[in-house]
Amino acid sequence: MKLIFTLGLLILSSTLQAQNFTLTSPDIKGQLTKKEVFNGFGCQGQNISPTLVWKEAPTATKSFAITVYDPDAPTGSGWWHWLIFDINKKITRLNTDAGHLALPSSPKGSIQSITDFGLQGFGGACPPKGNKPHRYIFTVYALKEAKLGLTADANPAKVGFYLEKNALAKASLIAYYGR
Numbered sequence: 490m491k492l493i494f495t496l497g498l499l500i501l502s503s504t505l506q507a508q509n510f511t512l513t514s515p516d517i518k519g520q521l522t523k524k525e526v527f528n529g530f531g532c533q534g535q536n537i538s539p540t541l542v543w544k545e546a547p548t549a550t551k552s553f554a555i556t557v558y559d560p561d562a563p564t565g566s567g568w569w570h571w572l573i574f575d576i577n578k579k580i581t582r583l584n585t586d587a588g589h590l591a592l593p594s595s596p597k598g599s600i601q602s603i604t605d606f607g608l609q610g611f612g613g614a615c616p617p618k619g620n621k622p623h624r625y626i627f628t629v630y631a632l633k634e635a636k637l638g639l640t641a642d643a644n645p646a647k648v649g650f651y652l653e654k655n656a657l658a659k660a661s662l663i664a665y666y667g668r
Contacts, residue, residue, distance in 0.1 A: 509545040512629045512660040516540050518583065521598075521625060521666040527570075527606070527615035532668070538571065538611035539627075540590030543581055546631040547657045550578050554630040554637075554652055561616070561623040564605075569645035570625065571611045573601045574652070575636050583602055602643045614666040622667030631658045 516524070516539035526534020541555060554574035562568035565598020571588055576599045587595045595601060606612040616623040632655045639651060 502579045510543070510547070510629075510631060510658045510660045511545065511663050512543045512562060514539045514541050514662060517627070517664045518528050519664060521614050523662050524668065525596070525625075525664075526653065527613035530615045531618070532613070532615035534615075536589075536611065537586045537611045538583070538613075541583045541627060541629065543629045543660060546578075546581075549633060549657055550631040551635040552576055552632045552637075553580065554632060554648075555583060555609070555666070556571075556626075556628050556630070556649070556652070557621050558626045558628070559614070559616070560626065561620070563617065563620070568605045569649075569651045570604055570606075570613065571601070572604065572619075572643075572645055572648045573599055574630075574632075574639065574648065575600050578635070592619065592633055600639065600641050602639065602648050604642050605645060610646070618668055620667060622665040625664050625666060626661050627664070628659050628661040630656050633657050634638055 523534045526537045553576040557570040557573050559568040575631050576596050580596045590610040601609045605610045629654050634655045637651045
């Protein structure tokens with residue numbers, strides 16, 4: 490695992506095959522903003538997924554997936570904020586608000602499954618008031634299968650199992666948010 494610190498943002502790159510596989514975002518500068526905060530559960534944000542850009546995936550990559558996970562959620566098992574998979578191997582970025590199901594901004598053919606909010610699509614940050622700032626881990630997976638064979642009603646644990654089983658490489662960035 491390679492750790493890179495840049496502009497106060499921690500970028501993790503776990504390589505199974507690709508030494509230079511990276512994930513970046515022009516929207517995330519270390520701290521999430523109201524733009525990336527959930528609108529519900531007591532939070533008042535815009536619930537807009539950030540632009541994400543990845544490069545130098547393994548040549549054997551057949552598709553990509555993106556997840557957003559909060560390991561600090563007081564649940565005993567963390568909190569899944571976004572799961573999007575079956576992203577075509579030719580795609581190397583998700584534009585702002587790709588996690589909004591009503592907009593045609595997610596890649597054609599991709600699937601956004603259920604988060605821990607019980608909804609499909611992007612669910613922004615929403616830590617309990619008074620908690621220390623939570624870590625939000627954005628991860629891109631380079632996968633050895635073009636399709637995972639899952640549907641939009643797949644729960645996060647099942648999606649996670651299939652991602653780990655089919656990962657050629659993954660790269661992450663971490664941002665923080667507290668209230």
